[in-house]
Amino acid sequence: MALARNAAEDRLLERLSQRTAVRDRERRGAVHPDLQGAAHRQFPAARGRSIVGRRPLRGCRALGVCPQTVFDAGGGSSHDDRSERRHERFRSLQCVVDERETVRGMERLRSESAGPRRRYQLAFLALGWLILIGLIFQCGAGAILRRVYDRIDLRLTSFAQRLSDAEGDAVQRTQRSSRSALVVAAYPKLANRAWLARPDRVLWGIYDGGFPDSFAGLSNTESRLHYSFPIVSIYQAWGDRPDEAHFPSRLAQTIDRLGSVPMVTWEPWVKDFDEARRPNLPPANEREYASLAAIARGDYDFYVTAWAAEAAKFGRPLFLRFAHEMNDPYRYPWGPQNGNRPDDFIAAWRHVHLIFQKMNATNVLWVWSPHISMPWFEYYYPGDEWVDWTGTGVLNYANVASWSRWWTFHQILEKGYPALAKLGKPVMVTEFGTLTEGGDARQWYADAFRDLGDKYRAVRAVVFFNQPHDSTLLTQEPLDWSMLQDPGATLVVRERLSHR
Structure with missing residues (x-):
């Protein structure tokens, strides 16, 4: 399943690079703003609106239609060559956007599926460390702590004995x-x-x-x-x-x-x-x-x-x-x-x-x-x-x-x-x-x-x-x-x- 998903992502990325190349070629033939007519100025505005409202445009694309504002931009006819080129550029741009969103969605899905695996890995790693620490404690640290405790207990007992001796000496001196x-x-x-x-x-x-x-x-x-x-x-x-x-x-x-x-x-x-x-x-x-x-x-x-x-x-x-x-x-x-x-x-x-x-x-x-x-x-x-x-x-x-x-x-x-x-x-x-x-x-x-x-x-x-x-x-x-x-x-x- 993971191999199939990776192959699909590779194909999408390849198509995305091809669309990007087409867009770069079209940009090389772009009209300078001073030479643009009304149609040139209207299309970018329409394109900006389509990016903001991705869902309506993607739905229209699925039906094979585009918003009327696109066909009427600059007052051009649907049979006009320039209008067709604008429509083609718009559809290409929309495909690029959709493909990018698809890639992002798959990457998000991949990251989300990897998240639990990562958490499980960390949990098992932590559990392994705890088991190792427990074994170390059982084998060596426990004995060390026992020796430390015995030494502390011995020191306290010796201190108590010294106090008792001092008290006995005091009793002996006073009596x-x-x-x-x-x-x-x-x-x-x-x-x-x-x-x-x-x-x-x-x-x-x-x-x-x-x-x-x-x-x-x-x-x-x-x-x-x-x-x-x-x-x-x-x-x-x-x-x-x-x-x-x-x-x-x-x-x-x-x-x-x-x-x-x-x-x-x-x-x-x-x-x-x-x-x-x-x-x-x-x-x-x-x-x-x-x-x-x-x-x-x-x-x-x-x-x-x-x-x-x-x-x-x-x-x-x-x-x-x-x-x-x-x-x-x-x-x-x-x-x-x-x-x-x-x-x-x-x-x-x-x-x-x-x-x-x-x-x-x-x-x-x-x-x-x-x-x-x-x-x-x-x-x-x-x-x-x-x-x-x-x-x-x-x-x-x-x-x-x-x-x-x-x-x-x-x-x-x-x-x-x-x-x-x-x-x-x-x-x-x-x-x-x-x-x-x-x-x-x-x-x-x-x-x-x-x-x-x-x-x-x-x-x-x-x-x-x-x-x-x-x-x-x-x-x-x-x-x-x-x-x-x-x-x-x-x-x-x-x-x-x-x-x-």
């Missing part, structure tokens, strides 16, 4: 005569690992919700209670994020400079390792199933070994609470709901313990911490030679959940305590506290302190869970475990700690 000195005076053997494995008195500790970013909460709580805690608890997940990838050396050193012993709850969230950096690991969404067996198999030795080496470099006594509440099927991914059997946990615990021994991290004290409200937790015990402390959380959730009500400290601990005490290890209450709604928080703490001295003599450490914004239960509002929210509870805790 040097009260913080470190009081802790050392109350617990002169606190830096002795052997003594920490079998303390002759109860150690009190605290976790503050401001960690690891700020020590302001700890400082405020200790100021209100007039007490400096010998154990400071922190939490760290496994993973490749800057706040997960390494042993928390700076935070541990700050706690040590304040005179306390750090306790790290070490949570094996294996999904947090980057797939691009860890191609030897399964996809992230497949790692949680049987993750303890994978740890025991050595799949995560790259992480455990480096962490243990840094813990050994820290050199000071350190409590390590690894994979806590491993028997709870409703809480953490390393629980039994993901195919993690008791034997898998024991194998993972021992494997990690052996790595720490190989890295000479003998400063670590191992805290085995099951959920004693769940049955058969004894089956998860790794063995006496692998454990220094046993522990459990004692938190009163009051009426915030369908499975809970207002429980006293004794009601929460009494069922599982005999099995813990039977193991012969010192017992630690790793998370200690109560909510305030649904009961009397002041009385709860008063009863707890009394029962600790009367009924639970194997408990050698208690760690307050001072978290004012706990979202682990996914309740509508975060849970507030701080004892400071209740003035009566604050008074009771301050009074009891002053006698310890």
